[in-house]
Amino acid sequence: MVEEASEHPRIVTAKEEILNRVRRAVLDRKLERESDYAYIPRQYNTVSVLNDHDLLELFISRLQDYGSSVYECNEPYISGAVGAALAERKLRKLITGRDFPSGWIPAGFDFYQDNGFDYQQINSFEGVITTCALAIAETGTIILRHAGEEPRRALSLIPDYHLCIVFAAQVVETVSQAVRQMATMGDVPLTTISGPSATSDIEMTRIKGVHGPRTLDVIVVIR
Amino acid sequence: MLISLFIACYNDTLFPETGRAVVSLLEKLGHDVDFPSAQTCCGQMHYNTGYKKDALAMMQGFLKTFDDAEVICIPSSSCVAMIREHYPKMAAQSKDPVLIRAIDDLLPRVFEFSELLVDKLGLTDVGAFFPHTVTLHPSCHSLRSLRVGDKPVQLLSQVRGLKLIELKESDQCCGFGGTFAIKNPDVSAAMLSDKVTCVLDTRAEICTALDNSCLMHISGALTRQRTGVRCLHIAEILASTEHGESA
Amino acid sequence: MGNTQLRHNVRHATDVIRNKRAKVVAEVSDWEQLRQSAHEIKQHTLRHLDFYLQQFESACKAAGAQVHWARDADEANGIVVGLLKSHRAEEVIKVKTMTSDEVRLNDALEEAGITPIETDLADLIVQLGEDKPSHIVVPALHRNKMEIRRLFMKKMGLEELGDQPEDLTAAARTYLREKFLRVPAAISGANFAVAETGTVCVVESEGNGRMCVTLPEVLISLVGIEKLVPRFADLEVFLQLLPRSATGERMNPYNSFWTGVTHGDGPREFHVILLDNGRTEVLKDEESRETLDCIRCGACLNACPVYRQTGGHAYGSVYGGPIGAILTPQLQSLHHSQTLPYASSLCGACYEVCPVKINIPEILIHLRNKIVERHDDPLTERFAMRAAASAMADSSRLEMAQTLGRIGQIPFAENGVITHLPGILSGWTDVRDLNSIPKESFRAWWKKHLNTLE
Secondary structure, X not given: OOOOOOOOOOOOOXXXXXXXXXXXXXXXXXXXXXXXXXXXXXOXXXXXXXXXXXXXXXXXXXXXXXXXXXEEEOHHHHHHHHHHHHHHHOOOEEEEOOOOOHHHOOOOOEEEEOOOXXXXXXXXXXXXXXXXXXXXXXXXXXXXXXXXXXXXXXXXXXOOEEEEEEEHHHEEOOHHHHHHHHOOOOOXXXXXXXXXXXXXXXXXXXXXXXXXXXXXXXXXXXX | OEEEEOOOHXXXXXXXXXXXXXXXXXXXXXOEEEOOOOOXXXXXXXXXXXXXXXXXXXXXXXXXXXXXXXXXXXXXXXXXXXXXXXXXXXXXXXXXXXXXXXXXXXXXXXXXXXXXXXXXOOOOOOOOEOOOEEXXXXXXXXXXXXXXXXXXXXXXXXXXXXXXXXXXXXXXXXXXXXXHHHHOHHHHHHHHHHHHHHHHHOOOOXXXXXXXXXXXXXXXXXHHOOOOOEEXXXXXXXXXXXXXXXX | OOOHHHHHHHHHHHHHHHHXXXXXXXXXXXXXXXXXXXXXXXXXXXXOHHHHHHHXXXXXXXXXXXXXXXXXXXXXXXXXXXXXXXXXXXXXXXXXXXXXXXXXXXXXXXXXXXXXXXXXXXXHHHHHOOOOOOOOOOOOOOXXXXXXXXXXXXXXXXXXXXXXXXXXXXXXXXXXXXXXXXXXXXXXXXXXXXXXXXXXXXXXXXXXHHHHHHOOOEEEEEEEHHHEEOOHHHHHHHHHHHHHHHOOOOOOOEEEEEEOOEOOEOOOEEEEEEEOOOHHXXXXXOOOHHHHHOOOOOHHHHHOXXXXXXXXXXXXXXXXXXXXXXXXXXXXXXXXXXXXXXXXXXXXXXHHHOOOOOOHXXXXXXXXXXXXXXXXXXXXXXXXXXXXXXXXXXXXXXXXXXXXHHHHOOOOEEOOEEOOOOHHHHHHHHHOXXXXXXXXXXXXXXXXXXXHXX
């Protein structure tokens, strides 16, 4: 039986063509993928060596290197620390996420909870207060997980001042430890923040603060 | 010990005094030196410029010449880098098991000159006398491929009368790079200019190195600019005694 | 080479970053292990790239994104323009991405009547100055602050502006903030794309990245297929290597990670364009495939003694410096940019600092070899190399060549020095002397020496 030639030759999609090119290009696959992956050497450090006290000290010192003011307190006194930070920076009108604990809010300031504000409205706030999901001592990094209690990204991005509340138990020592935890945080957006925004683009002078919050302060809750 | 000398083609032709110094020093230290005269070139220039086939032929020539040499001394770190880094690669690409084995067998027998003295002969004091101020340019191959570390400094520090002055920005390439200097003369000249500035800043009388290729480049500018600063291969310094410099 | 301001800036910047990098790298005791793992992760990913691309596409789509594939620059630009036009976008804000420079996206956008707005400070300066970037990581290196001040005043319509860097960045902040809060479409690249989860990661310092990937309604990310890594956890390696290598910091200010679309947070529509544009060509050659490991840190530029003299504009391609010398020719299948692999003295400084251990000198030699094999080397060079190889074939020929050389130099040598050489060799003697060939070669001396020993 003679097959009839097709009148409409099938068009190869870009995806198919690229994948074909890849397959034709890689002729030296000796191992199947999972074994090949398992063979990747991983001799870099992954464990923590610092004790809790030194860990926290390192974290605070890194933050201070970035120019952040760091306030230490115990949990019952968070609102006091918040008040002190805001008074120091002379700020009044602030925004938080929806589920921000009211017990942490000091009197004498104008606090608003996110109510679906548009960007111009968010831009009218002087500062934002958030918690975080995780922090890294080695690099002075704060990690925000934008889901659940943590507000949407725009909130911690647009205002010029960001105050972040970090619990001591949330601080890990190394980038490795942090990324491994981040890998379990699901499909939600994550932002890592290490100091305020900066650029070195004008004659190599490092200027702090271009578009993100130009001032970042941290409250470290010890217990 | 019987030490076989691979002089390097450019030393043979342009810097025979370096070879004479190597022979003189090794004999003074009580060793026998052999010079297998069938030797020509290690093939580096051709390999680096993209003429691998020609380099392969020279590699085979090298193997044949030094087949039964127990210790091979080479006063040129770029040649040693060629042999250590690229001979195994060329052998592997040839897929010839005999050739691969031959290179495996060759590598442990090859020593750059300062490596020979410090590692093989266990010496840092070779009894030299050289009452001059000297600065050392660490050639890229000795620094990054051979990783000779401070062997040259150790050797120079033991030379009586010698004052060693540290070269600033020493890890910067001098701009020779073989055919690079010919193909990219402007950039090469700019790199050379920076190197010469650093050399002159030391106010040393002599600039030394493990490689005459770099020294040829640097001295070319030093003499053109009539600076009065000379270049000498380290072998010539180490072979100098009270009875006169070897150069 | 001519522009002294650029050369001075390049010299200063590369020295500063090089020193910063050295300092923070010295702090990391497992730096070499990290480099090795990074290299192997990338090589593994490339070996199984078809699987990982498909895995990424599935995960990304499952999270609400749309994934497109582009074989070449034109196709990629067509997709971007098509998407923006379907949203009637007249402007689009952009985060730094060399990939968009590579495909010349801005030209395509402008042709379609869409205005691209660069938001990285340096790229903004380059764009307002109608110029080209001069360095991978610090593109406006060729401008000093007086030039930038004049530019901003003119293009931003400012009557007054201070001349300190703080004043200039404040002006940029105000100018761009208006756009961030208003423009509904953005284009980004990606530093990493995680196959397993469909996550895209953008690494930055200024905050414009966060602005562009968060605030607009529509986000389009142009992702070279080599940006993939297998698992989220693999980022632990790269997030240590990249900031230290690129800007000499322990960690850069902001990293953004997002997967598909998130209700109530960020763009409603997210498109990923997976781009080939010659990468599969590079993939073919097993020896030089590792060129695709590059994470665009720019450390090789800062280490390179050639780049220190010339700056990026001299390389004539989007990717400059050592990585540019091997990437650009390969993306173009060696049909163009053939002089690039020769613009190196093979000093090895780049390989030493490359966080993913790309053996750039080795690949340069490999490419030179390919050019020679295709007979694309200049005829004079081939002739000279042939002659040299022939002379080195055995020792008697070498001795003959030495004799000929001694004779041949006679017109040029005076008092043991050669000051002028003809033809291309004049490049040498323009700035250097050359010792003339000594009368007695080493091997000739050795023959006599043997006699004295006996």
